[in-house]
Amino acid sequence: MKDKVLPRRATLVLLVAAFQATLAGAAEIPHLVRQGTATQLIVAGEPFVMLAGELHNSSASSMAYMEPMWEKLVALKLNTVLATVTWELVEPAEGQFDFSLVDGLLQGAREHDLKLVLLWFGSWKNGVSSYIPTWVKKDLERFPRAQGKSGNNKLVLSPMHEASWKADARAFAALMRHLRRVDSDERTVIMVQVENEVGLMPESRDHSAAAEAAFRSPVPRELMEYLKENKNALLPEVDELWASTGYRESGTWTQVFGDTVWTDEVFMAWHMARYIGRIAEAGKAEYPLPMYANAWLVQNDREKPGDYPSGGPVSRVMDIWRAAAPAIDFLAPDIYLHDFKAVCASYVRSGNPLMIPEARQGPEAARNVFWAIAEHDAMCFAPFGIEDIDEDHPLIDSYELLYQLMPLIVRHQGTGRMAGVLQERPEEEGTTIRVGDYNANVRYNRQAKGQTDMSYGLILNVGPDEYLVAGNWFQVNFSPATPGPRHAGILQVWEGVYEDGRWVPGRCLNGDETAAHWVVKLPPNTHDLFAGSNRPRILQVTLYRHD
Template sequence: MLVVLAGAVTAGAQSLPSLQRQGSAGHLMVNGKPFLVLGGELGNSSASSADYMRPIWKKLRAMHCNTVLAPVYWELIEPVQGKFDFTTVDSLLAGARRHSIKIVFLWFGSWKNSMSCYVPAWVKKDYKTYPRAYDERGLAQEILTPFSADNLRADVDAFRALMKHIREHDEKYQTVIMIQVENEIGILPSARDYHPQATKAFHQPVPTALMQYLQQHKKSLAPALAEAWRKNGSRTSGTWEEVFGKGLATDEMFIAWHFALFANQVALEGKKVYPLPMFVNAALNRPNVKPGGYPSGGPLPHIIDIWKAATPAIDLLSPDFYNPDFIHWNDLYTRPDNALFIPEIRFEPSVSAKVFYALGHYQAIGFSPFSIESTDTPENEPIGKSYQVLTQLMPLLCQHQGKPTLDGVLLDKRSDADTLTFGNYTFIVKHDYTLGWSPGAKEENWPQAGGLIIQTAPNEFIVAGTGIVVSFVSAQPSKGRTGILSIEEGGYREGHWNPGRTMNGDQSHQGRHLRFPVGEYGIQKLSLYQYK
């Protein structure tokens, strides 16, 4: 059953892109059909020049990307207050349509990587009308304060104009499928803003809406937030320090609420014009770094409930990945109220394995390496080989999203095996190097390997990935042992399976396993049976 999430709407007979829920997973609908973002995010400046973009479109197609994540720069679309120039936007729309690629626009508005570097010159120079955030010494930063009504109004006006332009020029095409509101919001170098209006707000009572959310979600709050509230008596009213205690953690909770209110208002006003799905991304904090040492107050897992309470108009909160603990962070962002979308991840070979895990295990709605255009050999990029496989599987993946018939694995030398159970069968999935057949098995570090498994019938499965070897045992030994009935390599064309080789001999080690060697990417159709 599909349940519409907050913010999902339709317009007339033609449905706009929307986020829905299928079982336990989020579901992105585009042109009336489920869609997975096999994307690439452009480097910060690439989208500012049509000439620079011209060869990039072919690179995206060579890597089998179906979506590009592209910035829209406030300073370029509104160089003079109230006068808009959408040349860069129109160029991106034309290029995307020409190459059959969808767009997720990234609104580089008030904040980009916490700084206000893409606001127009007329905002930067008029700092009395458009004030900055202050650090604890009272020094202005090149960061707009979220406590200014003028700052909010200027951002909203520009964003509404952008959404109006997109609606007028793209609604019938649906090239644009989602919008990111701001970029990696956060405060530096202090844990909160010390602008006089911010300090005044800090000493006011915690807003009623947040207190009600805490009480309604008491059993499911993020641990750090729940513990801070409990330690101070689980009060139902009081100032920020009375409710959560004194310290940097409370400072960050406070600024998170106000950043979230600002972003929600921008999204809300934009949706009134053109209600596309909207999300906010987070620059992940590193272990043992205190608030103020990272962009603080963004939609990070330890304060994600504050963002959820403040942002009913925002559909997703998403992680940007530049640290190695992929599983840990995805666990924190995958929640009943938050489908996983990975809009930005370091562009490196391991993403070709991680995307199988993200779409298989977490059933993410999309995946997007950053600065994907930086490659000089797009046809050889591992992520392109994964995307080629996943493009074939998209209808099947979307059909099984949110169901126990879909799962995935991610393996390396430290975690070289995993087990998954589907009905009568347990799959023992190991890193290909555990076989010891490759010279690379002797190396200190192994490349990450990943895969996904779809159960299409009680005894039939589709397995896809790279660098994995899979064997099978009975989940209920009393029913007998498990054997391989057949393995076919092949692919999907227009939703139909096209078999290639039958793999029941040496390729399956005489019926012992299914295998994708490291460096190879593919799809295999598997049939199992039981015997005594």
């Protein structure tokens, strides 16, 4: 039978349609989509996970400082750099905008095939207002400060004043308008952070005259409507406050949420988020890139609002932020705490996607990135002060291995067929994880002596009875999790790499390297000096079942 030949006109129509589809994909700006339970960042029509690093705060204020830095960032195997853009340098005089530093960042990133996330340091940074322009700093009448109980001015703008948020929003809108003009085709900038670690310290709330009047006024109708509409899905921290007053549907802040310091935090969260949401709205009206707000975290159970920036997007008030700032796409934790798993879990509640714009840069970064991406479908992992990292840092091997696996990772995000492995303390023994049709029985490295040899990695179910096990310093065997033959055996284990998305096998592992096909081991053999026990690797595992 001959192949069917399309008429010339039909062929032309198909070619034109394909060309138009290609153009449409090329014209798409970065955006967020849902895949199963995951939220993915789409860049140039494809899911994109940021293997990233954040620069020190002042690095991007000088292109001369940055010039020798780009090659190092490439050597660290990054695909994305998080860099600051500050209001004080963008608008040095009111109404006069200077985007030369932004253009320098764009040029440097493009020349080195890197993407950018820009961090807008505007009204607030780490609970203070140090990045506001000098003309804003000096004018306390027009741009009032938050005040303590004694009436003293804080070094932080009050969120209660229209003049302040409008000035910030005008500058941010000008930045986004500039990006639309110079970057909408290249799409170098793929996301924007609005402000940085906002909130008030050491007071639990603003006590200025405007804030006191607002605190004694009824809770805004928009917030009450949100609470009523989402009553059955609220996070427990906000639900407990509201429940303490019998779920009152109107009243002052203390009447609705109770007379505690936690009500102060809810009050501040509403007003901080409302302020920042308006800035994000102004920016998105010009160029609607994904936007998020990041949080300085609660450090321990003893801390109260004001010990950390009160009103910031900590996980306990995520519902308040959602109600107040719908233009903010998600909330992101800056994770410097040792309990990495718990922080991640607290931020993926209620469907909030995980992005980690700041993280510890120690050797634990090489392990934590696997947990964030494999266990929680994180769209970004970025150690802070990335330019400090030496070129022998274990994070480089982790990024290189994850880059190999990325086509498979993004394909399986949100499907329940991928799991992370992370040992946080040497005394931990292991865990059992359901992945696909099997339970993965993971045994951690009980001989771990420090951060560099504790267990980390991922387990990915790529097909019936087929798994990828990647990372280092753990062992895993499998048992059936579905009806059928009672036992699972290892059919074969291959060591290998992915090159341009194609599996290239290396050694076929057996004997000592698998305990006679009883267990999958990373590293396969600690005495194999040639292969190198300290580096993560990928193993392809095929299973079978028997009675």
